[in-house]
Amino acid sequence: MRSDVRGPVLIVGTGLLGTSLGLALREHDVEVGLENRSPSSLHLARDLGAGVPAPAGFRPALVVVATPPDVIVPHVVAALRAYPDAVVTDVASVKGGLASEVASEAGGQVARYVGSHPMAGRERSGAAAADSDLFQGRTWVICPHGAAASDAVAAVRRLAITVGSLPVVMDPRDHDAAVAAVSHLPQLVASLTATRLADLPAEALALAGQGVRDVTRIAASDPMMWSAIFAANAAAVLPHARALLGSLSEVVDALEAAASEGPGAAGVMKAFAGVVEAGRRGVARIPGKHGGVARRYAEVTVFVPDKPGELGRLFAEIGDAGINIEDLRLEHAAGAKLGVATLSVLPARAGELSAHLEELGWRVMA
Amino acid sequence: MRSDVRGPVLIVGTGLLGTSLGLALREHDVEVGLENRSPSSLHLARDLGAGVPAPAGFRPALVVVATPPDVIVPHVVAALRAYPDAVVTDVASVKGGLASEVASEAGGQVARYVGSHPMAGRERSGAAAADSDLFQGRTWVICPHGAAASDAVAAVRRLAITVGSLPVVMDPRDHDAAVAAVSHLPQLVASLTATRLADLPAEALALAGQGVRDVTRIAASDPMMWSAIFAANAAAVLPHARALLGSLSEVVDALEAAASEGPGAAGVMKAFAGVVEAGRRGVARIPGKHGGVARRYAEVTVFVPDKPGELGRLFAEIGDAGINIEDLRLEHAAGAKLGVATLSVLPARAGELSAHLEELGWRVMA
Numbered sequence: 001m002r003s004d005v006r007g008p009v010l011i012v013g014t015g016l017l018g019t020s021l022g023l024a025l026r027e028h029d030v031e032v033g034l035e036n037r038s039p040s041s042l043h044l045a046r047d048l049g050a051g052v053p054a055p056a057g058f059r060p061a062l063v064v065v066a067t068p069p070d071v072i073v074p075h076v077v078a079a080l081r082a083y084p085d086a087v088v089t090d091v092a093s094v095k096g097g098l099a100s101e102v103a104s105e106a107g108g109q110v111a112r113y114v115g116s117h118p119m120a121g122r123e124r125s126g127a128a129a130a131d132s133d134l135f136q137g138r139t140w141v142i143c144p145h146g147a148a149a150s151d152a153v154a155a156v157r158r159l160a161i162t163v164g165s166l167p168v169v170m171d172p173r174d175h176d177a178a179v180a181a182v183s184h185l186p187q188l189v190a191s192l193t194a195t196r197l198a199d200l201p202a203e204a205l206a207l208a209g210q211g212v213r214d215v216t217r218i219a220a221s222d223p224m225m226w227s228a229i230f231a232a233n234a235a236a237v238l239p240h241a242r243a244l245l246g247s248l249s250e251v252v253d254a255l256e257a258a259a260s261e262g263p264g265a266a267g268v269m270k271a272f273a274g275v276v277e278a279g280r281r282g283v284a285r286i287p288g289k290h291g292g293v294a295r296r297y298a299e300v301t302v303f304v305p306d307k308p309g310e311l312g313r314l315f316a317e318i319g320d321a322g323i324n325i326e327d328l329r330l331e332h333a334a335g336a337k338l339g340v341a342t343l344s345v346l347p348a349r350a351g352e353l354s355a356h357l358e359e360l361g362w363r364v365m366a
Numbered sequence: 367m368r369s370d371v372r373g374p375v376l377i378v379g380t381g382l383l384g385t386s387l388g389l390a391l392r393e394h395d396v397e398v399g400l401e402n403r404s405p406s407s408l409h410l411a412r413d414l415g416a417g418v419p420a421p422a423g424f425r426p427a428l429v430v431v432a433t434p435p436d437v438i439v440p441h442v443v444a445a446l447r448a449y450p451d452a453v454v455t456d457v458a459s460v461k462g463g464l465a466s467e468v469a470s471e472a473g474g475q476v477a478r479y480v481g482s483h484p485m486a487g488r489e490r491s492g493a494a495a496a497d498s499d500l501f502q503g504r505t506w507v508i509c510p511h512g513a514a515a516s517d518a519v520a521a522v523r524r525l526a527i528t529v530g531s532l533p534v535v536m537d538p539r540d541h542d543a544a545v546a547a548v549s550h551l552p553q554l555v556a557s558l559t560a561t562r563l564a565d566l567p568a569e570a571l572a573l574a575g576q577g578v579r580d581v582t583r584i585a586a587s588d589p590m591m592w593s594a595i596f597a598a599n600a601a602a603v604l605p606h607a608r609a610l611l612g613s614l615s616e617v618v619d620a621l622e623a624a625a626s627e628g629p630g631a632a633g634v635m636k637a638f639a640g641v642v643e644a645g646r647r648g649v650a651r652i653p654g655k656h657g658g659v660a661r662r663y664a665e666v667t668v669f670v671p672d673k674p675g676e677l678g679r680l681f682a683e684i685g686d687a688g689i690n691i692e693d694l695r696l697e698h699a700a701g702a703k704l705g706v707a708t709l710s711v712l713p714a715r716a717g718e719l720s721a722h723l724e725e726l727g728w729r730v731m732a
Contacts (some may be wrong), residue, residue, distance in 0.1 A: 009564030186581040191645025198648040203545030214580040215552040221646035227638035234624035255600040263597035272593035279557025279585035282564040312685025319678025350465045365497045
């Protein structure tokens, strides 16, 4: 188990991430000490099995700061000073300024600090929502600054691997620029779009289909957490938000022309088509399921009666055929007693899957 | 079969919707005549089994105009004149101005015209993508104008029911206002957000998670179709687009303050929290799966090894327990060999489902 993290590990902050991390490390028999300003939160994490309150004289090899973002720097600095041999990391979702803030207080000790960002979370927060599997299969971004020691980077990488994550090393500024575009801007847009639904009559909302549900799903998120993220990564989100504002302003102009002069108004159709075309180019760049170059899957659409066991029968019969489902969506019209399952499979298997399912009596859309 | 449509039915326009409708009606042995300006498109629809080219002297009881939006009115008017006993409908996704345009040319004959909007479609277009099941389980909005005859409305309702859709009657202007907010604005926003991904480095796109995938999924749509929809419904989309522009402009101001003065700048956190809060209120209004009042499902998260048959085994074992899956999502980190399935079930069944799956050896997130 050379890839296992070297303990003991001190976890500072026992919210969702800290407690989940403790649980995951304890499953690997890593010694875990816990710290939290609130004794009740600390005891909850202990009772859940995430570790023990760090005893006097505790000597961690690795410290993970999992506090709210506004107090990360002082905790990182305190840990570097208190444990002069330990590697220190944090799990904040914005990384850019942290290393220089730490360096300005801790000097050369910053070499032992390597920020990171496990891309894991859930809609509930706090220790009570913790789970040892939270990091399984998730990307864990490691963001070494210029003065970071390579063995410190390696220690954080082992931590990520131990709890089932995929470590990815990125420059902190590149990380912040990336999450601004692939996470923070979409979050903002989902909230702003969902806001437009708030005052609609119920009969209008009854027409909501899968499109608006997908666009607004992540709008059901925690306002406090997201306010802190938008504020911390404002500089990286700003160019995207400004560009979006500019494009939206052009769309409003085109809508005004179309509304007053009709669809034949000069440039209107070209403006709208340009917006949709540009979006197509952007969405095509999102990588396929296994990372790397985007891979196009073929979609097979199957109708599923809305009763217990039907989805089970469907997937069992797909499994019997030895075909892997790469992705799936399940849709329902409001009031319908029939679901529409869209299965993504390797293009070479799509015909075979359709034939197999039709033979077994499923209604398959050609 | 009193709810079955009364034929013969004439379908004008044999694209995706027209051909699919013909196929669905032929399954119910309804006599279907087809019309299309292009003989090759007409013959393809015929060869697929959607009906026969309307013979001389064809006397339809119902005419469905499924042409591109810019030629719907002349086709509706021509049908009202050619078949003085027939009910005439169309399937365009914007309804507001059609009835008055028809009335200005067809006078009192407009009583036999009732516009409608089957909320069905797919990413491919044309007769070759047609399927008799396209309308199954979908909402079909019927939009009678003030002078519409009630038996004409009933005829369109029977058409919707015959092909497996759920008919919903709405005022044309209410329909257009509704789809502006629940369909057209989300489509616009998805395109604008996806556009921001176009120039990102590949390593940034590798961090794309389920959130941005959901927000931008519908951006992969047809530019010509959507340009026509935005232009036709510009007046209804405009107030939403303007309101979004105003909110986004405030967000940009807050981001600028945070970027230059830091997260502590006056009003910044409040502005961000307000945006997320407003979005939460909006998304909470989207009805649950079966329409009506939104119903909260409990979510059970299960880890699924990425190999053939595992999803099948999972759903078979859920089916054995007699528990219905109301909704599901499947997620993967880029490069991960493990999927995360989030199952929505009635809250009363969630504990039972978790226990059942854990007993069978599945890793379930608490």
